[in-house]
Amino acid sequence: MTDDYGRSVSYLRLSVTDRCNLRCFYCRNKEGLQFIPHHKILRYEEMLRLIAAVDSMGVSKVRLTGGEPFVRRDFIEFLEQAAERFPQTDFRVTTNGTYLTTHAERLQRMGMRYVNVSLDTLDPQRYAEITGRDMFSRVWDGIHACLEAGLRVKLNAVALRSFTADELEGFIAFALEHPVDVRFIEFMPIGASTSWEEQQYWSAEELVAAAKNITPLEPVKAQDRNKGPARMYNLVRGRGRLGVISPLSDHFCAQCNRLRVTPDGRLRTCLFSDKEYRLRPHLRHPKLGIEHLRRVLVAANAHKPLGYELLQAKKDNAVCQRGMSAIGG
Numbered sequence: 001m002t003d004d005y006g007r008s009v010s011y012l013r014l015s016v017t018d019r020c021n022l023r024c025f026y027c028r029n030k031e032g033l034q035f036i037p038h039h040k041i042l043r044y045e046e047m048l049r050l051i052a053a054v055d056s057m058g059v060s061k062v063r064l065t066g067g068e069p070f071v072r073r074d075f076i077e078f079l080e081q082a083a084e085r086f087p088q089t090d091f092r093v094t095t096n097g098t099y100l101t102t103h104a105e106r107l108q109r110m111g112m113r114y115v116n117v118s119l120d121t122l123d124p125q126r127y128a129e130i131t132g133r134d135m136f137s138r139v140w141d142g143i144h145a146c147l148e149a150g151l152r153v154k155l156n157a158v159a160l161r162s163f164t165a166d167e168l169e170g171f172i173a174f175a176l177e178h179p180v181d182v183r184f185i186e187f188m189p190i191g192a193s194t195s196w197e198e199q200q201y202w203s204a205e206e207l208v209a210a211a212k213n214i215t216p217l218e219p220v221k222a223q224d225r226n227k228g229p230a231r232m233y234n235l236v237r238g239r240g241r242l243g244v245i246s247p248l249s250d251h252f253c254a255q256c257n258r259l260r261v262t263p264d265g266r267l268r269t270c271l272f273s274d275k276e277y278r279l280r281p282h283l284r285h286p287k288l289g290i291e292h293l294r295r296v297l298v299a300a301n302a303h304k305p306l307g308y309e310l311l312q313a314k315k316d317n318a319v320c321q322r323g324m325s326a327i328g329g
């Protein structure tokens, strides 16, 4: 699957739910919570059909995300089924970490190697302020459960000017001691009533400069990035790594290798674009086969935009209307 700019797809981000047990202020739309009704959410068997369709189209990595994927009933069983049915596929999960103490070992047993956990602060009180829930220790225990089970952990923290600077030292200390990747993501203006504001945005460049004042960093060569958006640095004296994801200040659209499917079965060829392609009718239709679905995917992907152009042209505070928790990040 190659688009008009010559970019090919090797990675699918599939969001299994828009529901979540946290209320991170940078993610949820400010105006109330309106969830997608159940009958519009893709069923697990429809997701398996989708994975089967992309399996022979060059997609080797599938990330399950949300909302919070583990709040959807039977999610772990679905993952096990998917891993068994598509043994060549590299399945990953992006989670807020609140269910990992229960599931870490099962994830490891099914062959998953990496788990991405979102955590913006190491301070329990600040955690509660950001997420609206007093669940820091559950996440912390979950991260340790993953490490003990032998899973590789990547921590994702949204870089926020008002407090990320105070957090850097703690995160660096954690990455010095443990074999984890800590990645800071630039705050993106996503969702109709986003809380994005210029004053809260802290660029990757400023963040790396601040981190270099704490510990020496050695850039990881670009070819080791495995086509991912994160720019990584080895911690010279530590076990883990530090990284930045900079969709605003230093975009990676020219190398974009991914497609997204929302919980209601809409294909988004770019995180920033509200142009969506309805896959659910094709997945649900009893007579339309997998070849038909593949043709729909190929045709849609051909017109995949360059997200940074949309960002530059944005007229409102947000680049797109759909909220992050209903896209999957």
Ligand SMILES: Nc1nc2c(ncn2[C@@H]2O[C@H](COP(=O)(O)OP(=O)(O)OP(=O)(O)O)[C@@H](O)[C@H]2O)c(=O)[nH]1
Pocket: 063, 065, 094, 114, 116, 154, 156, 185, 228, 229, 230, 245, 247, 256, 258, 271, 307, 328, 329
């Ligand atoms: N703008 C933009 N942001 C992205 C893209 N891919 C990931 N991100 C953001 O990066 C953050 C971390 O994403 P993850 O879910 O951990 O996935 P990933 O960065 O692909 O992770 P790896 O596959 O482990 O490298 C999320 O907030 C995403 O929204 C992308 O293609 N474009």
Ligand SMILES: C[S@@+](CC[C@H](N)C(=O)[O-])C[C@H]1O[C@@H](n2cnc3c(N)ncnc32)[C@H](O)[C@@H]1O
Pocket: 020, 026, 027, 065, 066, 067, 068, 069, 094, 095, 096, 116, 117, 118, 156, 157, 158, 185, 186, 187, 188, 189, 190, 324, 325, 328, 329
């Ligand atoms: C939408 S969440 C879904 C998965 C899961 N609930 C979690 O938090 O990891 C995926 C990622 O998007 C990030 N994210 C959400 N809103 C964001 C924003 N406005 N800017 C940058 N990253 C954001 C989160 O920090 C998280 O790492």
Ligand code: SF4
Pocket: 020, 021, 022, 023, 024, 027, 028, 066, 067, 068, 096, 118, 324, 325
């Ligand atoms: S970032 Fe993840 S955990 Fe936080 S509200 Fe969004 S979906 Fe939920």
Ligand code: SF4
Pocket: 247, 251, 252, 253, 254, 256, 257, 269, 270, 271, 272, 305, 306, 307, 308
């Ligand atoms: S903004 Fe769009 S095109 Fe650019 S990297 Fe992200 S998803 Fe890909």
